[in-house]
Amino acid sequence: MSDDHLHIPVDAAFSRRVPIHDDRERLVCDSCEYVIYENPKIVVGVVATWQGKILLVKRAIEPRKGFWTLPAGYLELNESAEDGACREAWEEARAKLVINQVMAVYSIPRISQIQIIYRAALTTPDIGPGPESQEVGLFTWQDIPWDQIAFPSVHWALRQYDQIKNQKAFPSFTNPTGEGEVI
Amino acid sequence: MSDDHLHIPVDAAFSRRVPIHDDRERLVCDSCEYVIYENPKIVVGVVATWQGKILLVKRAIEPRKGFWTLPAGYLELNESAEDGACREAWEEARAKLVINQVMAVYSIPRISQIQIIYRAALTTPDIGPGPESQEVGLFTWQDIPWDQIAFPSVHWALRQYDQIKNQKAFPSFTNPTGEGEVI
Numbered sequence: 001m002s003d004d005h006l007h008i009p010v011d012a013a014f015s016r017r018v019p020i021h022d023d024r025e026r027l028v029c030d031s032c033e034y035v036i037y038e039n040p041k042i043v044v045g046v047v048a049t050w051q052g053k054i055l056l057v058k059r060a061i062e063p064r065k066g067f068w069t070l071p072a073g074y075l076e077l078n079e080s081a082e083d084g085a086c087r088e089a090w091e092e093a094r095a096k097l098v099i100n101q102v103m104a105v106y107s108i109p110r111i112s113q114i115q116i117i118y119r120a121a122l123t124t125p126d127i128g129p130g131p132e133s134q135e136v137g138l139f140t141w142q143d144i145p146w147d148q149i150a151f152p153s154v155h156w157a158l159r160q161y162d163q164i165k166n167q168k169a170f171p172s173f174t175n176p177t178g179e180g181e182v183i
Numbered sequence: 184m185s186d187d188h189l190h191i192p193v194d195a196a197f198s199r200r201v202p203i204h205d206d207r208e209r210l211v212c213d214s215c216e217y218v219i220y221e222n223p224k225i226v227v228g229v230v231a232t233w234q235g236k237i238l239l240v241k242r243a244i245e246p247r248k249g250f251w252t253l254p255a256g257y258l259e260l261n262e263s264a265e266d267g268a269c270r271e272a273w274e275e276a277r278a279k280l281v282i283n284q285v286m287a288v289y290s291i292p293r294i295s296q297i298q299i300i301y302r303a304a305l306t307t308p309d310i311g312p313g314p315e316s317q318e319v320g321l322f323t324w325q326d327i328p329w330d331q332i333a334f335p336s337v338h339w340a341l342r343q344y345d346q347i348k349n350q351k352a353f354p355s356f357t358n359p360t361g362e363g364e365v366i
């Protein structure tokens with residue numbers, strides 16, 4: 001499986017067909033047989049806190065515009081997962097933070113998505129909405145807008161964070177049992 | 184960002200250009216402006232043991248043909264990370280196993296790769312080479328072929344596994360400090 005996907009010529013055209021030596025339809029270059037593999041996507045995000053309060057952002061874009069979520073987004077090419085999580089926290093909440101440890105690895109196979117969520121600490125309470133956020137806030141547990149949460153995995157991460165918030169180190173979580181769980 | 188990449192028409196042709204409302208070159212459908220995002224890839228793998236011995240496979244394919252590695256490979260579409268890790272262990276080593284917990288999440292940004300490694304237990308010592316393996320084996324620590332290991336991250340995973348092999352639960356690892364580490 002080639003890792004040369006950054007070297008596709010600018011004028012290449014691709015068609016969906018079964019490449020040589022393969023058994024599935026792929027996106028194949030019409031002139032050189034280069035194959036683009038369609039892969040699951042990686043979302044990186046954080047449960048980040050300041051003095052026990054949890055950072056949430058209100059989405060300014062679809063899907064789930066107007067609902068609250070954790071800072072998270074797609075990992076980019078040539079980016080570490082930790083860098084991606086920090087970048088998203090900056091882009092969405094103008095938050096600066098220090099990653100503490102992997103909090104959870106979730107699988108959402110229906111949409112071919114893996115979510116890697118870190119526990120993190122804000123280094124300053126100065127936050128503000130980025131272009132994809134309507135609003136940002138630091139919430140105590142009881143002030144979290146539970147009926148306006150954007151995605152099920154945000155519920156998972158918040159509940160799991162609450163279990164380990166006072167632990168110095170902890171085994172990372174996966175999908176809660178019964179919710180898209182596989183093991 | 185669309186998740187409709189499974190619905191690309193069979194006859195679509197794609198060119199590399201800057202799509203509407205974007206600022207980077209992407210692969211864009213010539214007829215409908217559908218964008219294929221090129222994303223980092225997810226590798227899923229296991230440190231799997233039977234009575235304290237670690238499962239390794241000798242690669243029958245490039246890169247690093249003839250070198251030893253942990254069962255691991257690219258996550259497929261619509262697959263959970265745990266299912267993918269078990270599938271790779273079956274494909275490469277005919278191994279049946281039970282996932283225990285996330286052992287490590289590594290970032291290899293140079294090749295846009297995230298590796299999710301689980302600790303696992305073989306449910307039977309019956310193993311054998313799959314089509315992409317020359318050989319498989321269960322190794323004690325001192326019998327591991329240390330000078331014939333395929334990739335740096337296999338060294339990372341083996342060393343980190345050794346640190347936690349007697350622990351019931353443990354915080355998951357990331358890249359070892361100084362080796363592509365970012366935090």
Ligand SMILES: [Zn+2]
Pocket residue numbers: 012029030031032033034
């Ligand atoms: Zn080509």
Ligand SMILES: [Zn+2]
Pocket residue numbers: 195212213214215216217
């Ligand atoms: Zn189209």
